[in-house]
């Protein structure tokens with residue numbers, strides 16, 4: 001039987017959050033700025049509960065800590081062990097699926113991926129602002145800025161260039177177009193920058209925070225080199241005077257989180273005085289990016305290099321995948337889909353987990369080839385579709 005619980009190795013991720021002094025300092029300072037004495041704070045996506053704890057230290061009277069994962073149990077144990085159980089309520093659930101009163105003076109969270117894409121950040125804070133934050137309350141973070149800089153990184157560029165060549169005579173060029181638009185998560189070394197960064201786009205969180213943003217940054221090249229990528233990171237505003245960032249140039253970098261590298265459309269030799277015009281179109285909810293990179297010589301109005309790239313063009317999409325997206329497409333259940341439908345029907349009829357496993361194994365031998373596979377399917381169904 002497969003192990004049905006969250007492994008303790010998930011604590012490794014939270015070690016990163018807890019050991020990042022600059023991040024904790026920034027959140028604590030911002031909470032001190034925005035939480036009224038005795039106020040009520042929602043720690044959205046609490047993990048260990050550390051941000052809720054900082055809210056208490058900042059003067060909050062009560063905290064509600066919400067986490068949809070097994071970390072809710074961890075937070076409950078830690079708050080109790082720290083003598084805070086009477087001031088903290090821990091709710092296990094995904095914020096958009098639970099109901100809470102609209103009473104919070106502040107909602108704090110840190111669902112910030114390397115380029116502030118995905119992780120439900122925009123959707124969760126929009127929903128929290130609408131349903132949980134009292135009018136005039138504070139969201140932390142409340143605004144995201146996407147910053148870019150021109151970068152020389154021949155080593156990572158090899159991973160793009162390979163696809164234009166061959167491996168042991170096996171020509172790879174047929175898909176080089178996909179590789180040209182593939183982005184990388186990397187630790188960007190400050191020494192690899194060819195010029196200063198600038199903000200290319202920004203978006204509020206909460207009202208109007210759709211996660212869609214677009215804009216252009218003009219970046220001055222300040223040393224000779226080869227442009228391979230745009231490096232990108234976020235700046236997230238927590239309060240009037242506090243932000244967290246993954247900028248590699250800042251001592252207050254939030255923690256171990258990486259930056260992204262967006263290919264610039266081919267290596268381009270650049271010299272001081274050149275300008276790199278970088279335009280971004282971001283859909284942070286769908287984690288989709290489109291970017292153009294123009295390189296202009298000093299005084300020139302027309303670029304001497306231009307590339308327009310996007311995740312969409314780079315995606316490995318087959319015609320059958322596109323057909324499935326057509327509005328008039330009628331989906332047919334796969335054998336696995338039929339098995340899931342049957343399992344859900346059995347759950348609704350009150351079957352035990354043992355009988356679920358036996359029925360799946362007996363009725364769908366082509367899907368579940370061993371008792372263990374049937375057991376794993378049952379566990380997935382328990383986790384995704386049933387009450388605890």
Ligand SMILES: C[S@@+](CC[C@H](N)C(=O)[O-])C[C@H]1O[C@@H](n2cnc3c(N)ncnc32)[C@H](O)[C@@H]1O
Pocket residue numbers: 017018044045046047048049050051066067068069071093094095096109110111112119120124
């Ligand atoms: C990036 S960790 C941050 C944990 C903690 N807030 C901290 O700062 O150390 C995100 C946590 O939020 C949880 N989470 C993410 N989105 C959530 C949501 N919409 N509702 C509840 N929990 C969420 C995840 O399960 C995970 O434990």
